[in-house]
Amino acid sequence: MTAEKTTTPLLQVKDLHVWFELRRWGFSHAGYVKAVDGVTFNLDYGESIAVVGESGCGKSSLMRTILGINKPTSGQVLFEGRDLTRFSRAEWQSYRAKVGYVQQDPFGALPPFMNIQQILEEPLIVHGIKDAAERERRVRKAMEEVRLTPADDFIQKFPHMLSGGQQQRVVIARAIILEPKIVVADEPVSMLDASVRVEILKLLRGLQQAHNLAVIYVTHDLSTVRYFSERVFVMYAGNTVEKAPIDSLLQNPLHPYSNALLDATSDPDANNALTYRELPPGEPPSLVNPPAGCRFHPRCPKAIRGLCDVEKPAEFEPENGHQTACWLYKA
Amino acid sequence: MKTLQRTLAELAQYPSAIFGLLVIGLLALVSIYAVIAIPYQQAVDLWRGGEKIWYKTPKMVPPAWVNFFRAKKLPDTLSLSTVDTPSIKQSAASGDGQKINITFDFDFNADEFPQELSFYFTSTFDKKAPFVSAVWIAPDGRETRLVDYALQSPKQTFRFSQDKKLLTRLFGKLPQEALFAVPKSDPLTPLKGKYQIQLQITTFEKASTVDVEFVQYGKVYGLAGTDHQRRDLLIALLWGMPVALSFGLIAALGTSLASMVIAAFGAWFGGWVDELIQRITEINLVLPFLSILIMIGTFYDRSIITILTATILLSIFGGSIKGYRAIFLQVREMPYIEAARAYGASDARIIIRYLLPRIIPLLIPALVTGIPGYVFLEASLAVLGLGDPVLPTWGKIIQDAEFNGALFNGMYYWILEPAALLMLTGLAFSMLGFSLDRIFNPRLRGL
Amino acid sequence: MADQPLLRLENLTLHFRTGKGTVKAVDGVNFDLDYKQAVVVLGESGCGKSSLAKAILRLLPRNVETYGGKVYLEGQELMSLTDEEYRKQVRWVRMSMVPQAAMNALNPVLKVGDQVAEPMIVHHNVSREQALEQAAKMFQHVGVPADFIDRYAFELSGGMRQRVAIAMALVTAPSLIILDEPTSALDVITQANIFNVLKRIKKELEISFILITHDIATSSELADRVAVMYAGQIVEVGDAMTFFQEPYHPYSRMLMASVPRMRSNQEPEFIVGQPPSLLDLPAGCRFAARCPLRFEKCAEEPPVFQKDGHLVKCWKYA
Secondary structure, three states, X not given: OOOOOOOOOOEEEEEEEEEEEEEEOOOEEEEEEXXXXXXXXXXXXXXXXXXXXXXXXXXXXXXXXXXXXXXXXEEEEEEOOEEHHHOOHHHHHHHHHHEEEEOOOOOOOOOOOOXXXXXXXXXXXXXXXXOHHHHHHXXXXXXXXXOOOOHHHHHOOOHHHOOHHHHHHHHHHHHHOOOOOEEEEEOOOOOOOHHHHHHHHHHHHHHHHHHOOEEEEEEOOHHHHXXXXXXXXXEEOOEEEEXXXXXXXXXXXXXXXXXXXXXXXXXXXXXXXXXXXXXXXXXXXXXXXXXXXXXXXXXXXXXXXXXXXXXXXXXXXXXOOEEEOOHHHOO | OOOHHHHHHHHOOOHHHHHHHHHHHHHHHHHHHHHHHOOHHHHHHHHHOOOOOOOOOOOOOOOHHHHHHOOOOOOEOEEEEOOOOHHHEEEEEEOOEEEEEEEEEEEEOOOOOOOEEEEEEEEEOOOOOOEEEEEEEOOOOOEEEEEEEXXXXXXXXXXXXXXXXXXXXXXXXXXXXXXXXXXXXXOOOEOOEEEEEEEEEEOOOOOOEEEEEEEEEOOEOOOOOEOOOOOEHHHHHHHHHHHHXXXXXXXXXXHHHHHHHHHHHHHHHOHHHHHHHHHHHHHHHHOOHXXXXXXXXXXXXXXXXXXXXXXXXXXXXXXXXXHHHHHHHHHHOOHHHHHHHHOOOOHHHHHXXXXXXXXXXXXXXXXXXXXXXXXXXXXXHHHHHHOOOOOOOHHHHHHHHHHOOOOOOOOHHHHHHHHHHHHHHHHHHHHHHHHHHHHHOXXXXXX | OOOOOOEEXXXXXXXXXXXXXXXXXXXXXXXXXXXXXXXXXXXXXXXOXXXXXXXXXXXXXXXXXXXXXXXXXXXXXXXXXXXXXXXXXXXXXXXXXXXXXXHHOOOOOOEXXXXXXXXXXXXXXXXXXXXXXXXXXXXXXXXXXXXXXXXXXXXXXXXXXXXXXXXXXHOOOOOEEXXXXXXXXXXXXXXXXXXXXXXXXXXXXXXXEEEEEOOHHHHOOOOOXXXXXXXXXXXXXXEHHHHHHOOOXXXXXXXXXXXXXXXXXXXXXXXXXXXXXXXXXXXOOOOHHHOXXXXXXXXXXXXOEEEOOEEEOOHHHO
């Protein structure tokens, strides 16, 4: 688990809302896309959490806000106790060096016209490391850490000459080259072959342990979460509906949506072909006009009429360290 | 991004590209030669012309090599001068002055008669003018007295066809024909063979000198022929090359680079910056390009630098901005741009280091294919009378030709020579450009 | 139905000519598919499985170097048909396909109903109304509301579009549908929904499937039999029950071991190295370089051995 608990968590997200304005004809206001609508959590040094949810649940927007690409509409994001929205330019630059980003598409994440050395040097140059020898040293060190060795074989190559797995290693090397404290990995293996996925996830796990990195691993594939994270957040339509240590979630999912996700995930088992899976009907809601009350209630098999469709559920903690936003667990 | 070597290797696979490169290389070499062999000021002076410079050349004659294609050969232009070949002048003292004997020997093998024959006398004397007498000796030995007179001024011209005495002597027939004709031929046919002119000049002062130049104005001249001001067209054809190439290159390069940067700027920042640039572009597209250039040329200044600047300024906000912007908008959404923002790259760095390199594959072929357009623009403006007033360019040749009724009078070479060069330039650049396009944009390969 | 299989592939071969040499994408593939059966072809990217689909349906690009072997559909040999005959009689009449990323390949300017109806109009010469009726019925089978006939592709979610693509493959009532990575870009719940649809179609319409994928976990949702493809060849074929518990070929074993499992404690192991490039295939067994069980005989290419009803291309089962 975590190394030691310091008094200030590394990252604190407090009631974060990220709304995107929709404009008609570039001028008039046509509503908001409420991508993130009230998310609160803490992240400790060296802790590895997974954020699980389907597309459109807001997990990518949440990550982009943490990375500083989006601006919060309301709420706070505190890094080591300091509010991101109040950062000066210098503070932003220093923050950006402390958060690494691993993206989903390994080929798209690398500029095709730069070779590996240039790609890995970019963050160093941007952060003012002028000495070329120093940059080369750090580039080689990063390549060694992601096991792209011998470095000389790869350093002059261009992205299209590498396999998907190798490309993703370069992306990871770029994410850690500035020695960050947090790494945000947004679906880092979903575009890779099944057999390479495990390799990359193990690499990330190794790096996390070696450098005491906090890792936020965003995915929609629950089966991988087990080996690579300690805590899991489940997101639906802009809210976190359940937060728990991974084993608690797998053994005792509290929220009906988490249950549905677990039920829908397959393990390789020939008996699967003999039965139909039970799934919630319908589709995730529009983020412009989400349903009133609990956003899952139109699809929920256990919805309580008069409560779930009227009032947004508060967060309850039926077990220690296991929270869920569902009226079924009203204390 | 392909290195130069790889690009050249791939280009070698396209015959059209090889042709284009060779021709462009040739044009470039000739341009360099032209600028070195005939420096700017000299070219301008030559082109300004005037009787003093172009007196030895006939008016409006085709180039000498047309004889290659003709059954009946046209006579060439030739000039013999005592200044150039002092050996043909022999002087002996006589009295106060000298007796000078000059012999001009030349061959005549054409099937038609020359345009004109002239003597150019250059003399120095104080009070007593030298006396000149000349005799024409045909190949068959017949002698004809040409002139017997005293020079009246230091520079004097004797045009055979304008001397009344000579005309009478030749029974009213034109001297340039009669002197070369087979005797008693009707119609007059030329007698081929060796001709000779013997001049006897007597000077009466010790310091008096006389130099004579004999010019036979043929019906062909040189490599490119001449125009209405007797100017050798080769000067303009040679000099037109560097003018055309540099105008085309600078205009194409300047416009492309500026368009690219502006499009990147607009696409990256979006919002009102982008909207502004787009609206300016759209308005500019509607404005009549040629008419504005004509206005500038007519009311302001026709020098080539002004026209070049105006062309570039008007072309920057052209259709290519829309094309580049479309590409940039796509590139902007790429994950590596997002990653760059995440590790803190500044807007300027993203534009210069990430967006612009993506456009180079589109830019280079567009640049090369665009050069002929600007070359033709410059020529068109010259044809319309708005060319640079002092520079000899291809468009200027065409304009002069048109103005002097070249086609109407059968002087096809006058128009065809600059036109052929324009077409060759256009073809070479287009072929190279299309091949580059196929290399940089592989999806076009099947076409 | 009959004693013969629905589909039999005999030594099917497809080689491409590229600037860098010959890509031996499909290199002597043999297997059988019965009626009402679903076979999953498992393999990593670059093993030639998409090319296998193209080879079966004769959707060949221009740079084909070799296309050979025999394809028997319901007993009829297809290789001897001309391209025109194939197009009229087989493709989208008796066999159809849902290609990779089909949901992104829907025509954005046509209504989805018209797109689904199109194969009917082309192949069965029916009127537009009749074709649309059939399309509406297909929509029912895949779980798309019938009034979506008038919608455009951009109005539908990813899952819905994939169902439309499946409907398009169904509309001419083929006996066999090939699915190439049908759920790779979809969310978990949508994936499970699609598989429910496929299960229902298999049962109610009695259609056979060839499912091509690299996702081993979801492939178990549909598989009656499993074929594993490596470097252009099929290295193992067997029934699903046995395969998912204990596969035979060393590669299949390592593949199964690399799947992260939610419901068991087994930590996944990855396979070291990479598959060989189809341009430059090694002699002998193509998996030998990465195989922990290799021995001297593996320098020679193994034939296909039989063991308990499985076919395995490995010297260990001689």
